[in-house]
Amino acid sequence: MSLKFGLLGIIDDRPMTGYDLMKVFNGSLKHFWNAQTSQIYRDLATLERDGFLESEIEAQNGKPDKKNYFITEAGRESLISWVNDCDFSSVLTYRDPLCMKIFFSSKGDSYRLIAGLDDFILKNRALIIKYDEKDAALDNITKLPSKILESRKYWKMTISKGRFDCMSNIEWAKESIKILKEEIKEKL
Amino acid sequence: MSLKFGLLGIIDDRPMTGYDLMKVFNGSLKHFWNAQTSQIYRDLATLERDGFLESEIEAQNGKPDKKNYFITEAGRESLISWVNDCDFSSVLTYRDPLCMKIFFSSKGDSYRLIAGLDDFILKNRALIIKYDEKDAALDNITKLPSKILESRKYWKMTISKGRFDCMSNIEWAKESIKILKEEIKEKL
DNA sequence: GAATTCATGTAACTTGTTACATGATTTA
DNA sequence: TAAATCATGTAACAAGTTACATGAATTC
Numbered sequence: 177m178s179l180k181f182g183l184l185g186i187i188d189d190r191p192m193t194g195y196d197l198m199k200v201f202n203g204s205l206k207h208f209w210n211a212q213t214s215q216i217y218r219d220l221a222t223l224e225r226d227g228f229l230e231s232e233i234e235a236q237n238g239k240p241d242k243k244n245y246f247i248t249e250a251g252r253e254s255l256i257s258w259v260n261d262c263d264f265s266s267v268l269t270y271r272d273p274l275c276m277k278i279f280f281s282s283k284g285d286s287y288r289l290i291a292g293l294d295d296f297i298l299k300n301r302a303l304i305i306k307y308d309e310k311d312a313a314l315d316n317i318t319k320l321p322s323k324i325l326e327s328r329k330y331w332k333m334t335i336s337k338g339r340f341d342c343m344s345n346i347e348w349a350k351e352s353i354k355i356l357k358e359e360i361k362e363k364l
Numbered sequence: 365m366s367l368k369f370g371l372l373g374i375i376d377d378r379p380m381t382g383y384d385l386m387k388v389f390n391g392s393l394k395h396f397w398n399a400q401t402s403q404i405y406r407d408l409a410t411l412e413r414d415g416f417l418e419s420e421i422e423a424q425n426g427k428p429d430k431k432n433y434f435i436t437e438a439g440r441e442s443l444i445s446w447v448n449d450c451d452f453s454s455v456l457t458y459r460d461p462l463c464m465k466i467f468f469s470s471k472g473d474s475y476r477l478i479a480g481l482d483d484f485i486l487k488n489r490a491l492i493i494k495y496d497e498k499d500a501a502l503d504n505i506t507k508l509p510s511k512i513l514e515s516r517k518y519w520k521m522t523i524s525k526g527r528f529d530c531m532s533n534i535e536w537a538k539e540s541i542k543i544l545k546e547e548i549k550e551k552l
Numbered sequence: 553g554a555a556t557t558c559a560t561g562t563a564a565c566t567t568g569t570t571a572c573a574t575g576a577t578t579t580a
Numbered sequence: 581t582a583a584a585t586c587a588t589g590t591a592a593c594a595a596g597t598t599a600c601a602t603g604a605a606t607t608c
Contacts, residue, residue, distance in 0.1 A: 178464040179595080185468040195559050208463035215596060217561055222594095238605060240559040259465060259472035262480025265487050267462045271568090274455045275396035275522040276366040277447060280373040282515040284447035292450025299453050327470040329547065333540050334463040344532035352521050359517065367567080383587050403568060405589055410566095426577060428587040459596090
């Protein structure tokens with residue numbers, strides 16, 4: 177559901193092809209939404225079928241035809257009411273594959289688990305550096321239409337969210353490693 | 365994929381019916397894995413088809429027949445190799461519906477967003493209290509087979525993970541509210 | 553000459569969601 | 581007498597994943 181609104185939200189700013197959308201998702205939105213090209217094309221078709229988008233074929237020489245999507249009145253209404261629904265409680269119902277594995281880790285090797293958590297910490301630290309770079313890059317943009325400058329604040333919030341999540345992952349992993357190592361010492 | 369291993373992991377300790385599994389999921393695992401009954405039954409059928417589980421019908425008087433599932437050798441092998449695969453990097457590729465909405469929030473009403481974030485903080489605080497209760501309940505269990513006492517450490521880690529996530533959500537939401545309120549002040 | 557870019561997807565599958573169906577027994 | 585518990589699911593759909601296909605133009 178979120179992906180469909182994401183597509184609407186981007187097309188709302190500027191009509192685009194599926195290919196353009198794929199690049200936007202693999203650029204600006206990648207840190208919080210992993211989208212497959214095949215799913216983008218499928219969802220665009222659904223959104224058009226349901227009257228939220230319309231398309232226009234643009235012929236090109238030497239290149240494949242473009243299918244430019246633009247938002248309809250119904251699409252924009254639906255987008256705005258989605259944005260304005262600020263009940264985030266469903267976010268707290270999730271599936272955490274990491275916890276699923278940890279829950280059963282008494283069946284496994286605790287040395288391997290410690291190594292995995294160590295690596296997890298390194299990967300989270302590397303991600304934080306990427307977030308900081310993205311954040312700095314956003315700050316360095318000055319010449320931009322005011323519409324985009326207004327959006328920037330929110331884009332930075334999504335980066336901050338990712339950063340907080342990484343910090344939390346690191347703190348949790350450190351605590352867990354400590355518990356596991358203490359247990360090992362006690363057994364010696 | 366995680367759900368299937370979760371089912372294997374629970375059945376590994378004690379043969380069970382789909383109904384029993386549903387209760388385990390809605391009890392001990394609910395805080396990190398939301399499972400639908402319909403999916404549990406479907407995945408059990410798949411696991412049996414693939415040779416990881418076998419079942420035995422147990423007749424009852426006055427109640428529906430029970431279908432008890434138990435794990436096979438292949439199932440246990442697969443479970444253990446899953447537990448021992450401690451590469452958690454895929455955890456960092458996720459989809460965050462909250463960020464998706466925030467990303468487009470310049471199209472919406474910032475007062476509504478602040479209210480939504482305030483409520484989000486309250487819900488996270490309430491969850492933390494539940495986690496603390498769960499954690500304390502685990503500590504209060506003393507008379508238990510050593511196998512379960514060994515597992516407890518890991519169960520507590522999943523609770524701690526949920527707690528860390530809530531704390532991180534709260535800190536992020538606070539920061540975001542502050543930014544939004546400052547912006548409003550500047551405009552006045 | 554090989555790899556990447558541009559631009560479109562389709563097909564098959566897995567995973568997760570929502571709503572419904574059955575029917576006796578036990579508890580409030 | 582109404583609701584919850586026990587125990588099984590099915591059907592239809594939405595969302596996400598993986599692998600593949602086309603074919604010209606451009607860049608390395």
